[in-house]
Each structure stands twice: as structure tokens, then as C-alpha cells.
Amino acid sequence: MATFSYTIPLPIRCSTTGHKQDPNKQNLNKIKITGTPTRSVKVDTLSQTAGVAKTSVALVENGHISNEQTRQNIPTKKQFVDYHRQGLIVEGGVGYRQTVVIRSYEVGAGKSATLESILNLFQETALNHVWMSGLLSNGFGATHGMMKEQSHMGCLKNASPGGSIPNLVDERVLQGGDIVEIETWFGASGKNGMRRDSLIRSQATGHVFASATSTWVMMNEKTRRLSKMPEEVRAEISPWFIEKQAIHEDVPEKISKLDSNAKYVNSNLKPKRSDSDMNQHVNNVKHVRWMLETIPDQFLESHQLSGIILEYRRECGSSNIVQSLCEPDEDGILNSGLKQNNDMSPLNRFSLASEIMEGNGPLGSLDKVPLRYTLLLQTQRYTQNEEIVRGKTIWKKKQSNNELSNMTFSI
Amino acid sequence: MATFSYTIPLPIRCSTTGHKQDPNKQNLNKIKITGTPTRSVKVDTLSQTAGVAKTSVALVENGHISNEQTRQNIPTKKQFVDYHRQGLIVEGGVGYRQTVVIRSYEVGAGKSATLESILNLFQETALNHVWMSGLLSNGFGATHGMMKEQSHMGCLKNASPGGSIPNLVDERVLQGGDIVEIETWFGASGKNGMRRDSLIRSQATGHVFASATSTWVMMNEKTRRLSKMPEEVRAEISPWFIEKQAIHEDVPEKISKLDSNAKYVNSNLKPKRSDSDMNQHVNNVKHVRWMLETIPDQFLESHQLSGIILEYRRECGSSNIVQSLCEPDEDGILNSGLKQNNDMSPLNRFSLASEIMEGNGPLGSLDKVPLRYTLLLQTQRYTQNEEIVRGKTIWKKKQSNNELSNMTFSI
Numbered sequence: 001m002a003t004f005s006y007t008i009p010l011p012i013r014c015s016t017t018g019h020k021q022d023p024n025k026q027n028l029n030k031i032k033i034t035g036t037p038t039r040s041v042k043v044d045t046l047s048q049t050a051g052v053a054k055t056s057v058a059l060v061e062n063g064h065i066s067n068e069q070t071r072q073n074i075p076t077k078k079q080f081v082d083y084h085r086q087g088l089i090v091e092g093g094v095g096y097r098q099t100v101v102i103r104s105y106e107v108g109a110g111k112s113a114t115l116e117s118i119l120n121l122f123q124e125t126a127l128n129h130v131w132m133s134g135l136l137s138n139g140f141g142a143t144h145g146m147m148k149e150q151s152h153m154g155c156l157k158n159a160s161p162g163g164s165i166p167n168l169v170d171e172r173v174l175q176g177g178d179i180v181e182i183e184t185w186f187g188a189s190g191k192n193g194m195r196r197d198s199l200i201r202s203q204a205t206g207h208v209f210a211s212a213t214s215t216w217v218m219m220n221e222k223t224r225r226l227s228k229m230p231e232e233v234r235a236e237i238s239p240w241f242i243e244k245q246a247i248h249e250d251v252p253e254k255i256s257k258l259d260s261n262a263k264y265v266n267s268n269l270k271p272k273r274s275d276s277d278m279n280q281h282v283n284n285v286k287h288v289r290w291m292l293e294t295i296p297d298q299f300l301e302s303h304q305l306s307g308i309i310l311e312y313r314r315e316c317g318s319s320n321i322v323q324s325l326c327e328p329d330e331d332g333i334l335n336s337g338l339k340q341n342n343d344m345s346p347l348n349r350f351s352l353a354s355e356i357m358e359g360n361g362p363l364g365s366l367d368k369v370p371l372r373y374t375l376l377l378q379t380q381r382y383t384q385n386e387e388i389v390r391g392k393t394i395w396k397k398k399q400s401n402n403e404l405s406n407m408t409f410s411i
Numbered sequence: 412m413a414t415f416s417y418t419i420p421l422p423i424r425c426s427t428t429g430h431k432q433d434p435n436k437q438n439l440n441k442i443k444i445t446g447t448p449t450r451s452v453k454v455d456t457l458s459q460t461a462g463v464a465k466t467s468v469a470l471v472e473n474g475h476i477s478n479e480q481t482r483q484n485i486p487t488k489k490q491f492v493d494y495h496r497q498g499l500i501v502e503g504g505v506g507y508r509q510t511v512v513i514r515s516y517e518v519g520a521g522k523s524a525t526l527e528s529i530l531n532l533f534q535e536t537a538l539n540h541v542w543m544s545g546l547l548s549n550g551f552g553a554t555h556g557m558m559k560e561q562s563h564m565g566c567l568k569n570a571s572p573g574g575s576i577p578n579l580v581d582e583r584v585l586q587g588g589d590i591v592e593i594e595t596w597f598g599a600s601g602k603n604g605m606r607r608d609s610l611i612r613s614q615a616t617g618h619v620f621a622s623a624t625s626t627w628v629m630m631n632e633k634t635r636r637l638s639k640m641p642e643e644v645r646a647e648i649s650p651w652f653i654e655k656q657a658i659h660e661d662v663p664e665k666i667s668k669l670d671s672n673a674k675y676v677n678s679n680l681k682p683k684r685s686d687s688d689m690n691q692h693v694n695n696v697k698h699v700r701w702m703l704e705t706i707p708d709q710f711l712e713s714h715q716l717s718g719i720i721l722e723y724r725r726e727c728g729s730s731n732i733v734q735s736l737c738e739p740d741e742d743g744i745l746n747s748g749l750k751q752n753n754d755m756s757p758l759n760r761f762s763l764a765s766e767i768m769e770g771n772g773p774l775g776s777l778d779k780v781p782l783r784y785t786l787l788l789q790t791q792r793y794t795q796n797e798e799i800v801r802g803k804t805i806w807k808k809k810q811s812n813n814e815l816s817n818m819t820f821s822i
Contacts, residue, residue, distance in 0.1 A: 084510065104538050105688075107688075108684075274704075277519075280520055
């Protein structure tokens with residue numbers, strides 16, 4: 001989990017869960033936290049499981065504090081409650097849930113939470129989950145086992161800006177001030193990988209606004225290539241795996257590679273200082289922003305995103321000049337309908353459902369604008385362009401506010 | 412507080428408080444919150460002061476919820492505690508304090524919280540303060556008195572993306588995972604205006620990372636011009652005024668108007684969809700980003716921001732093409748030293764202090780690069796450019812990490 005770097009194709013797949021209520025939702029009411037939530041009591045409670053917060057508070061009382069004694073310390077033992085972040089270990093001790101209030105600035109022109117905000121929240125809670133696990137041995141997400149082989153090992157998908165990619169975003173209904181629970185957990189993915197799943201749902205209704213899955217593998221920090229997961233690392237992390245999946249996708253979707261013939265191209269994109277994360281890479285959210293900005297404004301005004309799939313190929317450094325390409329899928333609607341009949345892929349379900357609600361069968365929608373766009377972000381060079389990330393976005397037509405709230409709040 | 416719109420000059424002034432501990436800091440330990448912080452207990456407690464949360468939870472238990480019954484409801488009565496946001500009414504019932512953990516994505520390439528993050532947090536807490544006051548009659552910050560004259564009245568400085576501007580930002584020491592308290596309150600400002608002051612400090616040490624002040628006046632929503640504050644509105648808000656000031660600035664700093672001869676100019680800046688707030692204005696954070704991006708990278712790499720002053724002139728709509736101009740103040744260092752001796756203005760104190768620490772007297776620094784930049788953001792038109800915002804930034808040379816942490820953590 002050290003750096004967000006890829007040298008061979010790695011699919012990060014995300015699709016929709018539809019509108020059903022999450023059956024695995026646990027009720028926060030069942031988790032009792034006793035004591036008065038003041039600073040002193042927090043310390044007493046936390047000190048039963050770890051000594052992190054205790055150290056810092058004791059030192060404050062003496063009027064001094066050093067860098068080593070702040071909240072930056074990584075716990076060496078598992079934590080169960082993070083009062084400050086309103087986080088809890090759930091799912092029998094291996095999942096993580098955090099309560100968050102959507103902030104005013106996380107809401108965009110559409111008066112609803114932006115995709116970027118949701119991406120950021122998924123990333124933040126994923127990091128907090130790992131932080132509480134007690135597995136970390138440095139600030140960037142490497143476990144003790146990974147650090148042992150420090151010069152060779154690192155996880156492919158990073159925790160710092162990067163992180164999980166959401167899929168279904170009900171942009172219109174997740175608003176500033178909404179209280180949500182974000183839940184995140186690990187799962188197995190083949191012999192050398194693991195999954196990170198996340199979902200964001202209304203605390204009041206349990207309605208799932210967005211869910212995401214991502215695949216992580218290990219990489220050699222020196223060669224920046226994928227590497228096998230050593231037994232020691234697997235033994236460390238596998239007790240945290242659970243079978244629950246945020247998104248079920250039986251048949252992985254292929255994302256074709258675009259070239260200079262793509263219909264829409266934005267060139268000469270230059271990362272700004274503020275686009276870099278703490279590892280001097282262009283952050284994941286900026287990738288997504290560049291990709292979405294290539295889709296015509298006219299389309300964006302009348303449609304809303306219901307799914308996004310990203311396949312990372314290579315790191316994007318802050319000195320790269322970037323080109324963003326985009327092509328509408330002419331067979332987007334037809335595919336959507338046929339796949340739905342064949343495999344009931346949740347990735348397609350939502351697009352189809354919205355078509356039906358508008359009174360069009362899957363084949364009756366063929367004369368409409370495409371509901372899928374293929375995307376590519378690549379470095380722009382005189383010699384040879386190199387792929388950074390391939391993407392696919394799935395869209396549905398915007399509903400009026402009233403229609404949408406009826407639809408999403410009836411469970 | 413309706414829209415972030417200006418037709419005549421309005422100064423929003425921000426400067427540094429230096430490194431002293433805030434004498435007004437209250438200890439969170441003194442505020443006892445009893446009961447188990449589960450959803451049901453929250454409702455019981457809150458229902459003593461307001462009926463907002465209660466309504467929504469009751470409805471959830473029936474399995475239904477409508478848009479009208481979620482957390483979006485604006486309280487009609489004053490609230491004292493917001494458990495979800497970890498917010499409290501303080502300062503004898505008129506100030507607001509919220510505990511926040513700095514998130515991973517709020518940290519930039521310098522591994523410290525970005526100016527944008529701090530701007531966003533000040534804006535969010537200002538909004539939450541107003542929300543808890545029970546003064547609001549709509550979601551955009553207008554009080555009941557303002558709404559009475561709805562077609563004519565609105566506050567000049569808005570609460571939604573916009574908000575307060577910070578001044579001193581100790582970027583290098585406010586890191587991801589740091590637990591901070593943000594405090595915000597109102598003050599009087601002339602006959603027709605009011606101040607919004609804010610500060611962000613370490614919960615553990617009380618060290619103030621940044622503080623801000625901003626001036627708000629009322630505007631006519633139709634003509635978009637400033638208007639007098641009616642007695643009814645003053646009577647509503649003046650009980651919330653307190654005399655404490657986050658920043659003391661006796662002599663307002665003049666910001667000269669730049670023209671096309673400015674040393675650095677970025678032209679053809681086009682707001683993207685994601686740059687707009689819910690009022691379809693380009694948000695305040697984007698203004699600041701455009702302004703700072705005009706300052707040469709080489710300077711930004713070796714310096715860090717210690718103060719920023721913004722004077723808003725006019726709204727920036729999402730269809731505007733924008734030009735950002737920037738000019739180093741050749742007399743920046745000299746001014747800094749002399750003003751320090753004359754008026755002890757906190758705006759200058761920090762720049763000067765860093766000079767002295769590096770072993771240079773104020774006059775010994777004259778051969779160095781300027782430590783102030785004047786900025787201008789204007790609409791770019793064929794006919795006449797129009798000012799959007801004037802700015803002044805104050806900088807100090809970056810210290811090494813070690814030096815900085817010694818300096819900032821010793822109180």
C-alpha cells in the first residue's frame with residue numbers, strides 16, 4: 001500500500017448495487033459506547049486497547065508536546081473505537097464504519113455531493129480502517145510484513161490520495177448536512193491480491209448512495225512492478241478478509257483502448273501543485289476530474305453518473321503532460337439491455353432501470369444518446385504516449401428532483 | 412448571507428496572529444456530555460432544545476422518510492450541541508466550536524494541510540454556527556428578518572462556498588490525522604456590517620494554526636448592490652456579537668489595482684463544472700487557487716504562505732472567462748520591517764519574525780526576493796475587464812521540517 005503505481009494493467013472495477021437496502025447493515029444503536037465523551041474519558045477507554053492517545057494527552061498536561069507524541073503515531077495494536085472520527089470496528093472485528101456529515105463544500109452545482117467528495121470519503125475511511133487495524137508499520141499503508149522486505153515490497157493500490165473508486169452515485173440525493181455511514185472492509189482477490197470494498201449510506205434510512213470495489217496487488221518499490229504476495233503478508237491480512245461484496249460483477253467489463261481518433265480530446269493538461277498528493281503523484285481525484293471534463297458539457301447537464309470503472313496502468317508524476325480522450329459507446333444502450341438479460345450484472349441494472357422507468361424498453365432506447373463513454377488518460381509525449389488510466393462511465397438521464405426523491409427514498 | 416455577490420468594493424481582511432496560544436481557548440473537558448452517544452440517546456437529548464433530529468428518527472422507525480424530514484431541516488430554535496458534527500455552542504452561548512480530524516486528502520504535496528482545506532473548514536464551521544443559531548429561515552444563510560424582505564435583502568458575504576478567508580497558515584505543521592478545534596463567532600463592524608472571525612487550533616496543545624476575519628454587509632438581491640441593515644436584522648444578530656477578535660488590524664492594508672503591465676498573467680481561465688458552488692458561482696476556493704497559481708512555481712517551492720488579504724469586488728459567474736494577474740511587491744520586505752516597528756500589526760509580525768530567526772534584521776533582508784505579492788482576478792472581455800477580487804499575499808521562507816516543528820510546538 002505504499003504508492004499508487006502500476007507497470008502492468010490492473011483493473012479496478014466498480015458497478016452499481018441498485019437501490020435495495022444493504023442487508024448487512026448493522027444498527028449503530030446496538031453498539032453501546034459508555035462514558036462521557038470528553039477528552040479525559042476517551043483516553044481512559046482507549047488505553048485499554050492501545051496507548052496512542054494516552055501518550056499525547058499526558059504530555060499536553062505537562063505543557064509540552066513533540067511531533068512523536070501527537071495523533072500521527074500509528075497504533076501498534078488494534079483499535080476498536082475512534083471517537084474523534086466517529087469510527088467503529090464492525091463486522092465481527094474486521095470491518096470499519098464511520099459516521100460522517102456531508103459538508104457544504106462537498107456539494108456541487110447540482111446541490112448534491114460530488115463524485116470527487118465521495119471518492120475522497122472512500123479514500124479517507126479506507127485509510128482510517130487500516131490505521132485502526134494495528135497492521136501498519138508506516139504512514140503510507142505498508143504492514144509490518146511488507147516493511148520487513150521494505151526495499152522490495154509495496155502494495156499496488158495506495159491509501160493516500162488514490163484509494164477506492166465508487167460506482168453508483170446518486171448525486172441528486174446525497175446533500176450537504178446529510179448524515180451518512182461509510183462502511184469499508186477487505187476481501188480476498190486471487191492468490192496475490194485483495195479487494196477493498198466500501199459503501200456510503202444514509203444513517204437514517206439505510207439507503208445506499210454509492211458502493212465501490214477495488215483490487216489491490218503488491219508491487220516492488222524499486223522496480224515499480226507487480227510482485228507476489230509473500231506468505232507472511234497474506235497471514236497478516238487474511239484474517240481481515242470477509243466474503244461480503246459491495247458489488248457483484250461476474251463478467252468483467254472490457255475497456256477498449258482509445259487512440260488519437262477519439263471523438264473528444266483535451267490536450268496539454270498540466271498538473272498543478274495543488275493536484276499532487278503527499279507522494280508527489282497526481283492524485284486519483286484529479287484523474288477522474290480530467291476524464292469527466294472531456295465529456296461534453298451538454299451531455300453532463302442532462303445526465304448523471306451511475307457507474308465508473310477505472311483500470312490503472314501507470315503512475316502519473318507531477319511533471320507529466322497529460323492528454324484526456326473520450327469516446328461515446330455507440331452500442332452503450334443495446335449492450336446495457338442485453339447484458340442485463342444475460343447476467344443480471346449490477347453494473348448494467350441501474351442504467352436499464354432508468355430506461356424502463358422512462359417508458360422505454362431496452363431496445364426502444366436505441367435512438368437515444370449513448371449512455372456509456374470510454375475514456376483514456378495518457379501521458380503526452382513527442383515519442384510515445386503511455387496509458388495512465390482507462391475508464392468507462394455509465395450514465396442515466398437526469399430525473400426531476402421530485403421523481404428522483406420518490407424513487408430513491410422508497411425502499 | 413444569500414449569495415456571494417459584490418457590486419462595490421468590499422474588503423475582507425485577514426492577517427496573522429503569530430504563534431501565541433489563544434488566551435480565549437476553552438477546554439473541551441469542561442463541557443460534559445452525558446449519556447451513551449447512540450442514535451436514540453442523541454434524539455432524547457436534542458429534543459430538549461429542538462425538534463429537528465427527533466422528527467427524522469421517529470419516521471425512520473416507521474420505515475419511511477421524506478425529504479422534508481431529514482437533517483436538511485433548519486432548526487427554528489437554537490441548538491447547543493451537534494453530536495454528529497462534534498459541534499458545541501461556546502463563549503457564553505454565542506460562539507461555535509467544532510472538533511475536526513484533518514483528513515488524508517486535505518493534505519497536499521507538502522504533507523501538510525492545504526490552504527484550500529482550511530478555507531473549506533472555515534466555511535463549513537461558519538455555516539454550522541449559523542445553522543445552530545436558529546436564526547436561519549432558509550438554507551443559504553438568510554435570517555428570518557432578512558427573509559421578510561426577501562425580494563430586497565441578502566447578506567453580501569455568503570455562507571455556501573465562499574465564506575471566511577484565513578490568514579496565517581502554518582502549512583507545514585497541520586497534518587493529516589491532527590485533531591483540531593475550529594472556533595468561530597460574530598462581531599460588530601460599523602453600522603451596516605458584521606465580522607465573522609474564525610481560528611483553527613490544535614486540540615492537544617492549543618497552538619493556533621490559522622485565524623481569519625471577514626467583513627459582511629447586506630445586499631439587495633435584485634440590484635446586487637449593498638444595502639443598509641434594517642433594525643430588525645440588527646436586532647436579530649447583534650445578541651450574537653462578541654468583542655473578541657481573531658485578528659487585530661489597526662491600519663487596513665491598501666491593495667493597489669494591477670493592470671496589464673503586471674509581471675505574471677494567466678489568461679483564458681475557464682471555470683469548470685466542478686468549480687461552481689450550489690449558486691452557480693465560481694467558488695471562493697477556486698478564486699484563491701487561480702490567484703496562487705499565477706505566482707511562479709520556483710517561489711512557491713521555497714516559500715510558504717503566512718497571510719492573505721482578499722477584497723471582493725464582483726460576482727464571478729460560471730460563464731466568465733477569467734484572467735489572473737500577479738506582481739511581486741518590490742518594497743515587501745522593507746514594509747514588513749518598518750510596519751512592525753510602527754504599529755506592531757500582526758499581519759507583519761510573522762514575516763518579520765521569520766526573517767529575524769534566519770539571522771537577518773529587517774533591513775538586512777532588502778536584497779532578498781520580495782515576500783509579498785499583489786494579485787488581481789478579473790473577467791476577461793473584449794470591451795472592458797472587470798475586477799472580481801484583489802488580493803495580497805504575505806510569505807515567509809520555508810524552514811526545514813525540524814526547525815519548523817521546534818518553532819511551532821514550543822509555546
